[in-house]
Amino acid sequence: MPPLDVQFNPPLPASAANTAITVSCPSLGSGNTNNSVNVYGYQG
Numbered sequence: 001m002p003p004l005d006v007q008f009n010p011p012l013p014a015s016a017a018n019t020a021i022t023v024s025c026p027s028l029g030s031g032n033t034n035n036s037v038n039v040y041g042y043q044g
Contacts, residue, residue, distance in 0.1 A: 011040075 014021050023037050 012021075021039055023039050025035060025037065028035055
């Protein structure tokens with residue numbers, strides 16, 4: 001399966017000043033052992 005690639009232009013700001021951007025990922029279920037996330041943006 002190809003990777004899911006989502007880009008926001010312009011990038012999304014953090015929810016508040018000096019707040020880290022976080023990513024939540026649900027459990028992948030039995031037998032799924034690989035998961036990778038790259039996140040970038042800016043702190044407003």
